[in-house]
Amino acid sequence: MSNYLYFTKVSSKMSGIIRPAGASQYDVEAAAKGRWSAALYAYRWFLGLVILPTALVAAYYYLVASDQYESRADFVVRRAGANATGGAGVGQILGFSIGASESHSEARIVEDYLLSQDAVSQLRKEDSLVERFQRDSIDLLSRLRHKEPTPEDLLRYYNKHVTVEFDADKGISSLSVRAFRPDDAYALAKKLLSMGEAQVNRINERTSSDAVSAASRELAAAEQDMSKIQTQMTAFRRIHDDIDPAGTGKAQIGLVTELTANLAMAKANLAAMEGFVSHASPQYRALAAQVHSLEMQVASQSSKLASTGGGNTIATKLGSYEELGIRQEFAGKRYIAAAAAYQEALAEARKQQLYLISVVQPNVPVKSLFPERGRIVMTVFFSLAIAYAIGWLMVAGVREHSVSS
Missing domain, CATH: 1.10.287 (Helix Hairpins)
Incomplete structure (x- = not known):
């Protein structure tokens, strides 16, 4: 009872400091709401142009977007009669030298084929390419939406999930396949490697058939x-x-x-x-x-x-x-x-025969690495913030110019 009287006295003494004398609790809450409304109104453009889009992007990627798994493989394309021009690393491990000047064109041939319409058509017929990207578990924005996509649409979607990069210094080509299931990514990467090797064999047959056939006849x-x-x-x-x-x-x-x-x-x-x-x-x-x-x-x-x-x-x-x-x-x-x-x-x-050698076999991914949610959200936020700042400076400059004039 004594503690209650003590806090009652203290609160009565501080009532004039915390809120004006005679002001009710309703008036205090109304004043706070007014200040929040004023702050929201003052920053309405920043909230609408920066915060809201960033929040929508974050909501999509963290709550809706499907996980994507990546399977990677490294391979080299070399010619049997390639001259030993030095080299270290992978070339010495494999027992031959990978000359950049001699491997550029051969590696580019395989790269162009794996990213071509021919490769997409073969995958569509032999490896259920369309079905792999139309599973029900894939979110609507990420999946291949058309049940029967045109070759052009399928190639465009395919090139977003399959990349082939050639390292001219090392002479190694890197194949990357992204899919929405680990086994899909692995199966596509393995199939693409075998298709690349088959393409190399077809090139060998075409290049050697003329000279050898004439000599054989x-x-x-x-x-x-x-x-x-x-x-x-x-x-x-x-x-x-x-x-x-x-x-x-x-x-x-x-x-x-x-x-x-x-x-x-x-x-x-x-x-x-x-x-x-x-x-x-x-x-x-x-x-x-x-x-x-x-x-x-x-x-x-x-x-x-x-x-x-x-x-x-x-x-x-x-x-x-x-x-x-x-x-x-x-x-x-x-x-x-x-x-x-x-x-x-x-x-x-x-000597002119080409060989595709797998340096690193395709892996079965365990953890999804895509989409990179944090990087995407932060990129969107900072991009919008910079755009907003530039716009704000331009508007402020126009206003200042109009006031001064």
Whole structure:
């Protein structure tokens, strides 16, 4: 009771300080409301142009916007015959040097393809691209709104969620895929990597097909020509029942030469005998008969070598066979040259081959990194605040100019 009397006395003494004497509680509350109304009215433009939009943006991103998960992968595109131009880091780890000048165009080819309409069309057919961005759990402003989007609209939406960046210093391309589910982001990133590798393989086929195909056709023609000539030579041996016409001709020439030498010796002996022995003697007759026999043999064997009337002579057969041999030798040289050109074309094609190597495989995201709510809200607030300050300064300058004038 004593404490109550004490606080009653103190409050009665301070009533003139806290509020005017005779003022009621209603009057105090009315004065406070008036001051708040005056403050709100004074800052109405700042509240309407800065605070209210910032609050709406914050409400959307913190209460409505769906979480987005990012899956990343790094890859390099290199040529098999790339010159070793130095380099460190990833190039040395992978066992080759990544030259910036040699990898620019190749990496750009894959980058352009992964962000192209062709890649979007393939993902739409093979990986349910549209369905992944139209799930019911995605908020209306973030999802792909059209059930059947046009290729242009889908490409525009796709490029907001898929990025490919090339680091010219390191020679590494970074693939980033954002989706509204972790497994969607991972699946799309993995699919895009395989599509990039398939595109590189198609480029390899197109670039190497012309040179290798031409060399292959030339090799096949040379092989066919050589096989045809070999068949003709086999048929020639079969028709003439002679497995080695060249050897037979040489043997025949040797035989004629030997018979001619024997004939010359026999004639010489017969001529020497004529001065000492009678023509009727048995010895002379025997030697004469031997000379006659040798003459007939030489004539017979010589007729087999060549005949003025043509016919199936050794000379004729050997000439035809030697012609086939010359053609076979030419075909063999052509085949050797074609085979060397084909091997060279293959080696050059291998040097020009492109390879896509995954440096970092796509990850399965666990935590959503997008949207960056705090950064977005603060960016909106400061942007609007700066715009408001500039506008306020301009309005104040106009007013000051109008008052002074």
